[in-house]
Amino acid sequence: VNFLPVKTIKDFNVWLIFTKVTEKSPLKYKFHNLLENILNISSVPLKFHIIVDNSSRNLAVNEISDVVSHSNKPIHYNLYDMDICAKVISDIVEAMMPHFSSKPGTYYSDALFYISLGLYRIAPHSQNRAVLLDCDLYFKKDIRVVFEEFDRFKSTALYGLAPELTPVYRHILQGYKMKHNSTFGEYYHPKNITKTMPHPRGFQGYNSGVVLINLSAIRKSEEYSVILRTKSVQSLTSKYKFRGHLGDQDFYTLMGFEYPHLIQTLNCGFNRQLCVWWRDHGYRDVFDHYFKCKHPVVILHGNCNTKIPK
Ligand code: UDP
Numbered sequence: 001v002n003f004l005p006v007k008t009i010k011d012f013n014v015w016l017i018f019t020k021v022t023e024k025s026p027l028k029y030k031f032h033n034l035l036e037n038i039l040n041i042s043s044v045p046l047k048f049h050i051i052v053d054n055s056s057r058n059l060a061v062n063e064i065s066d067v068v069s070h071s072n073k074p075i076h077y078n079l080y081d082m083d084i085c086a087k088v089i090s091d092i093v094e095a096m097m098p099h100f101s102s103k104p105g106t107y108y109s110d111a112l113f114y115i116s117l118g119l120y121r122i123a124p125h126s127q128n129r130a131v132l133l134d135c136d137l138y139f140k141k142d143i144r145v146v147f148e149e150f151d152r153f154k155s156t157a158l159y160g161l162a163p164e165l166t167p168v169y170r171h172i173l174q175g176y177k178m179k180h181n182s183t184f185g186e187y188y189h190p191k192n193i194t195k196t197m198p199h200p201r202g203f204q205g206y207n208s209g210v211v212l213i214n215l216s217a218i219r220k221s222e223e224y225s226v227i228l229r230t231k232s233v234q235s236l237t238s239k240y241k242f243r244g245h246l247g248d249q250d251f252y253t254l255m256g257f258e259y260p261h262l263i264q265t266l267n268c269g270f271n272r273q274l275c276v277w278w279r280d281h282g283y284r285d286v287f288d289h290y291f292k293c294k295h296p297v298v299i300l301h302g303n304c305n306t307k308i309p310k
C-alpha cells in the first residue's frame, strides 16, 4: 500500500442529484452517460456523493454497477437521502422559494433546486471543496481542470460559476431596467464600460449546472449566513423587482450583482449551455450576443433537454 503525504491529498468531491427518477426517465440515461464520460476522461481520484430519494436509490445503484462493469474502473461513492437533506436546508428553501420557484410548493418538493446553497451543511465537515454537477453534462476535458479553478479563486469567493448564456435575466429584469440605467441583465460587451458599476461590461447572470463550492469558506462566512435569511432575500428581490423560476441560480445571479466579491466567475467553457429556447421566444435579435462562447469547451451542458453533439 502506498500512502500519500497528507499535503498532496485533495478533495475531489463530485456531488450529483438524482431524484424523482423512474425506469423510463431520461434522467436515468443522462446519469449513466455522465458517470461513464467522467470515468473515461478523468485522471484524479474522484469521490461521488449522490443525493437520492426512495424511488431513485435502487436505480442509481444499478446504473453505477452497470457503468463499473463496462468500464472496469471502480466508482467510489456515497448516497445521501433527499428527505434528510431537505430538512437540513428547509430554512433556506423557505426563504428562496417564494421568489425563485416556478410553482412554489412545499419546501420538500422544491429543495432539490436549492441544494447547492446549503450543501455546506449536508457535506461532511471533512470536505473543504465540492463540485455540484447537473446530470445533463458532457465533459470534453479532464475534470481535473475544473478542480484547478479553485486555485484561481479570489480570497473572498465562496462559489465559482459560469455565466448564463441566454437573455433570461434580461427578460426577468425588464421592469427594473425600464426605470434604471443598469448593466444588470445586459450581455457582456467589452466596449460598454462605466467604472463605478460592479459589472461595468454587462452581467448576464449565472447558470448553476456546474457549481464550484468552497465549503470551508462558506462555513466560516458570517456574511453569507445573513444573506441567506428571509429578510435579506426579500430586500434583494424587491430592490430589483425580481421574480424568477430557476431556483438557486436566480439567487446566485442576484448575489453576483449585489455581492460580486462572493462569486468567482468561471469562463463560459466550464458550462457551455446549449439551450436555445429564448432565441425563438422574443429574443432573436440579441440571443447570439448572450449565447456566444469563445473559450475552449471543458463541459457541454444539454440544458432544457437539448441533445448534446459529441
Ligand atoms: N433533477 C433531479 N430530478 C428531477 C429534475 C432534476 O434529480 O426531477 C436534478 C438533476 O441532477 C438535473 C438537475 O436537477 O441535472 C437540474 O435539472 P436539469 O438539468 O433538467 O435542468 P436544466 O439544466 O435543463 O435547467
Ligand code: MN
Pocket: 134, 135, 136, 209, 301, 302, 303, 304
Ligand atoms: Mn442541466
